Amino acid sequence: MVTYLEAELAPVKNTGQIRLYGEEAFGGMRRASRLTAMALDELAGMVKPGMTTGAIDTFLFEYGMDHGAVPATLNYRGYTHSCCTSINHVVCHGIPNDKPLREGEIVNIDVTYVLDGWHGDASRMYPVGEIKRAAQRLLEVTHECLMLGIAAVKPGARMGAIGEAIQKHAEEQRCSVVRDFCGHGIGQLFHDAPNVLHYGRADEGIEIRKGMIFTIEPMINLGRPHVKVLADGWTAVTRDRSLSAQYEHTVGVTADGCEIFTLSPKGLDRPGLPG
Secondary structure, X not given: OOOEEEHHHOOOOOOOOEEEOOHHHHHHHHHHHHHHHHHHHHHHHOOOOOOEHHHHHHHHXXXXXXXXXXXXXXXXXXXXXXXXXXXXXXXXXXXXXXXXXXXXXXXXXXXXXXXXXXXXXXXXXXXXXXOOHHHHHHXXXXXXXXXXXXXXXXXXXXXXXXXXXXXXXHHHOOOEEOOOOOEEEOOOOOOEEEEEOOOOOOOOOOXXXXXXXXXXXXXXXXOOOOEXXXXXXXXXXXOOOOOEEEXXXXXXXXXXXXXXXXXXXXXXXXXXXXX
16 A cells, blocks of 8 residues: 655655655755756757767766765666766666767766755757757657656646556657656655656556655657666667667646756757757
8 A cells, every 4th residue: 555654754765655745855856956957958068979978977977066966876776977878779777988979879868966965867868960850750759758747747646647648649659668667756865656657547556646756757769668688787778779768857746737846947958959
């Protein structure tokens, strides 16, 4: 049975209970999430042919430190980088390296900063130079899926409404939804209850309540939804080598919908803008 409790009464560990946060916590999440969004904005002019994901990783580490924050992924379960960089058919958890990005590639950059104990988690897709129309359309569809999922968030709805909105749009566009990974509760913990599935039915899942904070981060493939994790234990790729894309926001449930904490201050969230 799912239980909800006021976040300030809960221990800072994942107990499977659903935390309901107040305005002070929302304030902390706004600050951490804004910093993450600002960093992603800075990358818009950096992602281009010849840039390495290792250099991006170094920039994100230094940017966080300069603003009093640390990357949540650094030394998380043995991971030794400040972000994840997932290129082309890499679905998620791609590891930064010194290989230059190439014209026509697409890359997801996923970063979470911890600021004053609060986690701001977001990711965006960046085209590397000119990309093919099919890749551009995948970016557009994936962002549309994210925003449709967010639009389904309101008190009294079920979590399945988020997944249904995402799945319906992706499949209408002849794309597929990755089912091996999901969004998650977040706050003073990096990963918390509940899991946020990106597929399903509106009458499934737990009830959404005011004060919940979680990520929505659909991974959408041009081909089939099946993935595999490589021998490094992190990098997930599409089994059919089809392109994959992902966009992610952190949201907090309000009285009549939700607040998107990780919106770009410069309006650079959407595909087709400089990046």
